[in-house]
Amino acid sequence: MPFDHGLGSPPAAGSTLDEVVQAVDDDSVLVNCAKPGSQILTKMFEFERVHGPGDSQEAVFEEVRPLLTSLLDGYNVCIMAYGQTGGGKTHTMIGSHHDNHSSSAARDQNGIIPKAASELFRLISERPVGSHTVEVSVLEVYNNEVLDLLAKDEEGVATGVKRDVITTATGTSEVPCLAHEPVCSGVEVMGLLGGVLRLRAQSPTLVHRDSSRSHLIVTLTVTSRSANALALARRMQSSRQEPPRTLQREFWSPRCARRATAPPRGRPAPAPPTPEDGPSSPASSPVSSPFSSPSPSPRPSISQEPIRTRLQLVDLAGSECHSCCRHLWCVWCRCHGDYCVVAGVSGVSGAALWESSCINRSLSALSDVLGALAEQRPHVPYRNSKLTHLLQDSIGGDAKLLVMLCVSPTQHFLTESLQSLGFGARARQVQRGPPRRKNTGLKIK
Numbered sequence: 001m002p003f004d005h006g007l008g009s010p011p012a013a014g015s016t017l018d019e020v021v022q023a024v025d026d027d028s029v030l031v032n033c034a035k036p037g038s039q040i041l042t043k044m045f046e047f048e049r050v051h052g053p054g055d056s057q058e059a060v061f062e063e064v065r066p067l068l069t070s071l072l073d074g075y076n077v078c079i080m081a082y083g084q085t086g087g088g089k090t091h092t093m094i095g096s097h098h099d100n101h102s103s104s105a106a107r108d109q110n111g112i113i114p115k116a117a118s119e120l121f122r123l124i125s126e127r128p129v130g131s132h133t134v135e136v137s138v139l140e141v142y143n144n145e146v147l148d149l150l151a152k153d154e155e156g157v158a159t160g161v162k163r164d165v166i167t168t169a170t171g172t173s174e175v176p177c178l179a180h181e182p183v184c185s186g187v188e189v190m191g192l193l194g195g196v197l198r199l200r201a202q203s204p205t206l207v208h209r210d211s212s213r214s215h216l217i218v219t220l221t222v223t224s225r226s227a228n229a230l231a232l233a234r235r236m237q238s239s240r241q242e243p244p245r246t247l248q249r250e251f252w253s254p255r256c257a258r259r260a261t262a263p264p265r266g267r268p269a270p271a272p273p274t275p276e277d278g279p280s281s282p283a284s285s286p287v288s289s290p291f292s293s294p295s296p297s298p299r300p301s302i303s304q305e306p307i308r309t310r311l312q313l314v315d316l317a318g319s320e321c322h323s324c325c326r327h328l329w330c331v332w333c334r335c336h337g338d339y340c341v342v343a344g345v346s347g348v349s350g351a352a353l354w355e356s357s358c359i360n361r362s363l364s365a366l367s368d369v370l371g372a373l374a375e376q377r378p379h380v381p382y383r384n385s386k387l388t389h390l391l392q393d394s395i396g397g398d399a400k401l402l403v404m405l406c407v408s409p410t411q412h413f414l415t416e417s418l419q420s421l422g423f424g425a426r427a428r429q430v431q432r433g434p435p436r437r438k439n440t441g442l443k444i445k
């Protein structure tokens with residue numbers, strides 16, 4: 001990584017002496033350090049897949065691709081990047097050309113979010129027209145506050161509106177009033193994201209000039225409608241009959257409902273609602289309905305209700321060990337809890353220190369949650385931070401979860417790399433139930 005050689009004296013060209021973290025094969029990382037005057041450290045970590053510095057963004061995305069099929073097959077999916085500041089999380093999740101994701105050079109450098117968004121719409125294009133609709137929401141967790149980056153003020157400008165996280169009656173976490181934007185292509189997703197990324201908190205750290213000081217959570221919510229419901233909708237369209245007005249309420253999002261009556265330019269109109277979309281039966285509707293005719297119609301069933309699945313893409317803020325504890329055997333939790341506050345003596349102070357402390361506390365809370373889940377403790381402290389409360393359903397729930405660890409190979413960042421690898425090892429110990437598929441009746445062709 002560029003910052004690896006930005007501190008201290010750069011190693012001679014081609015030198016690997018400074019590299020103490022190595023990808024030894026497809027699934028193993030070897031940490032091998034013989035620092036003069038200290039004990040030799042040799043430690044092996046195993047993961048599902050390990051990529052070296054030479055691997056392209058496309059190669060990394062290949063790990064993610066199958067999860068998008070899972071998303072359309074009814075699973076929730078969460079992909080998060082974890083690692084020290086400057087370690088390559090934003091590069092991995094978004095890419096290094098934030099502004100223009102569509103030129104071919106930029107496409108090579110695109111990260112998981114733009115690639116996943118276009119792959120998702122490619123997969124949707126292979127399914128029956130109108131069977132899937134997608135909405136995007138963007139949240140930032142900054143200084144332990146949740147900001148809705150798509151929410152607009154009265155003048156229609158996105159400014160980042162503070163939101164709450166609540167636990168619903170069913171025990172899941174939810175953000176009331178969260179803004180969702182309907183999207184129809186990967187380019188549209190990145191256009192929206194490009195517009196709001198400028199709101200994301202950024203400031204320099206000791207090792208990274210453009211460090212993101214907040215956690216970013218981009219969520220693509222897919223609403224899928226079964227083949228039966230679609231067939232019925234088409235029959236209605238071909239007979240040019242209007243659906244009963246009351247049924248329009250059954251779209252889950254008010255924005256979708258608006259779109260059903262007036263689709264924006266360039267977007268296909270969604271299929272009209274069907275009786276199976278909602279609980280109101282034609283008999284109870286005061287409006288004369290085509291479905292009250294004696295002609296046979298598909299029986300309402302669970303499989304005909306729209307289902308929602310969520311793809312959460314998380315670019316975590318970078319963990320940061322300050323120089324007060326930057327030595328080989330530093331215990332990582334010391335600089336990820338309250339101890340961080342004393343790091344002011346190392347040159348970080350005021351707002352930057354507070355930011356840093358909030359980031360480290362929330363990452364510490366994330367690690368605590370993983371620890372509680374790994375040890376199958378009866379209480380999992382999700383609510384100790386907004387980050388873990390928000391991600392509760394993905395970390396401990398029924399989602400397919402992929403954690404991407406971004407580590408530096410150099411000795412200078414050994415402490416941080418060991419900490420990140422330890423976090424990954426802990427995440428692997430978590431034994432959850434198998435990911436749960438939504439709406440078993442949904443048949444996807």
Ligand SMILES: Nc1ncnc2c1ncn2[C@@H]1O[C@H](COP(=O)(O)OP(=O)(O)OP(=O)(O)O)[C@@H](O)[C@H]1O
Nearest residue numbers: 002085086087088089090091096208211212317318
């Ligand atoms: N694999 C890589 N190949 C080329 N450049 C990279 C790679 N990883 C990171 N970089 C570059 O290194 C710099 C830091 O990366 P990035 O912004 O992704 O770090 P980060 O982990 O998100 O940091 P922070 O947590 O401080 O925001 C960027 O300029 C990025 O383009």
